[in-house]
Amino acid sequence: MLPSWRPGSSRESVVRFLESSTEIPPEQRLAVFDNDGTLWCEKPEFTQMLFYLDQLRAAVSEQPDLGSRAEYAALLEGDRSAIATMGLERLALALVELFEGREPAFFEQRVREWFESTVHPDRRTPYEHMVYQPMLELIDELRSRDFTVCIVTGGGTEFVRAVSQDLYGVAPERVVGTLVGYEMRRRDAGEPYLVRVATTVLDANEGAAKVSNIQTALGRRPIVAGGNSAGDREMLEYAAAADGPSLALLIDHDDAEREYAYESKAGTFEAAEPITDTGRRLGWTVVSMADDWSRVYPE
């Protein structure tokens, strides 16, 4: 069990929880995991951001006028000062607007093509291999105990859904993220179809929104929550507050050699204390990537 988890207190606490989970009524066995920095690598830049920047470059090469839009110019030039002034929300909205009016299948196809054709800028391995092997093992153990495993991400719902089945075995309806809107239209012959509408993307699925959206989208309280950033705090607290056994797992990115060493922050979040301090204070299982994992990525 959990071959990539080194012996120690983190592994022990995970195993203890797994063993106790047989006491929990099956309908309460819901596990939710953040994605960026929890299931896959989020450095040197959010995967989704790299995808959108590639899409932006492709769009501008076909339609050069686009490049003069202030948000796109700042992003393409890597103009840190302009980027900071505009803020992540405005830039994210501008990027999502690249797919305004497109059908869901078009976007999904683009994401899959990107994953198949893109290597990680530092590791030079395909992006689909940038998932954490120990977390895949934990997901397997949970599933073998009849847990429903879901992803609750600050990233775009559709972006993660496009690859969640292949990477994690998680079906699209079990991915809860930041949503774009859809509008139904009709073709000339009357068949309905959907197009993307960017505007709703501003309600980021971070912090307390993760807790509300878990209820709205999944309809029950999780008893396992895994995360790594300030944007996951409320979700982990919520799982930890369940009656009976629960597991709040926080990944500490302290492995400069095999991964990255950094203090995790969700996109637009400023936390009062480092989230690892919060986790230790609240009694969560804080996982040291450097010490607790014998392997980070799959073979």
Next chain:
Amino acid sequence: MLPSWRPGSSRESVVRFLESSTEIPPEQRLAVFDNDGTLWCEKPEFTQMLFYLDQLRAAVSEQPDLGSRAEYAALLEGDRSAIATMGLERLALALVELFEGREPAFFEQRVREWFESTVHPDRRTPYEHMVYQPMLELIDELRSRDFTVCIVTGGGTEFVRAVSQDLYGVAPERVVGTLVGYEMRRRDAGEPYLVRVATTVLDANEGAAKVSNIQTALGRRPIVAGGNSAGDREMLEYAAAADGPSLALLIDHDDAEREYAYESKAGTFEAAEPITDTGRRLGWTVVSMADDWSRVYPE
């Protein structure tokens, strides 16, 4: 297979689809069903409305002042003229407000208790037996072919989720309905919890909204859709427009003897033509409850 479906063109079309479904890639095997009038009986009144009226009576008996609120007074007195003037949206919102500030588990418990203690006003059998046996058999056949089966209802998401696992084997994350909002709060010791906020319930999951919400909540296009009312039209058209085999199933309530005979309309919808005419015109499988089903309810 399908023992409660009588031989005939409806059954043939269902069986033909089931047999062809092995050609469909497994990740496309998504089936969505409306609930009221499609999986369970919706007459003489929506089940959810009867639940809320019972909750209203209980609330007024504890707190008589409540009864003077115009919406509640009209509902308690069955004042058709006042009810028509106020409209379903205003009344629904007033009813949902009975649970304003309550935790999700409280509401869920109330729904379950109601189902356990309430009999259908005409048939005098428990409400949990008011589901359509032939549809349960169809759901079983779909599941045995690796379909993901979801409910896409105009009713309250939480109302249906409270019983969907028991009645249909459908997990809460696979129920898409009309949503209430949630707000995260903290107890004195800091643990987060959620309370219901009624206001968002006005975005009813009917018509084109069902199509958008299928994408938002489930992330893929269904190839099977079942419904019975004008509010299901777009969802059935959407499934029918899929590439490859699909099944758009419309229940015709033409069985005054065993169930009810009526033209189906979604809550606030006025359709240009009876939905059964639409269904025949568009080539859907229109199921006559009287002719196509040998049995309506489970034994």
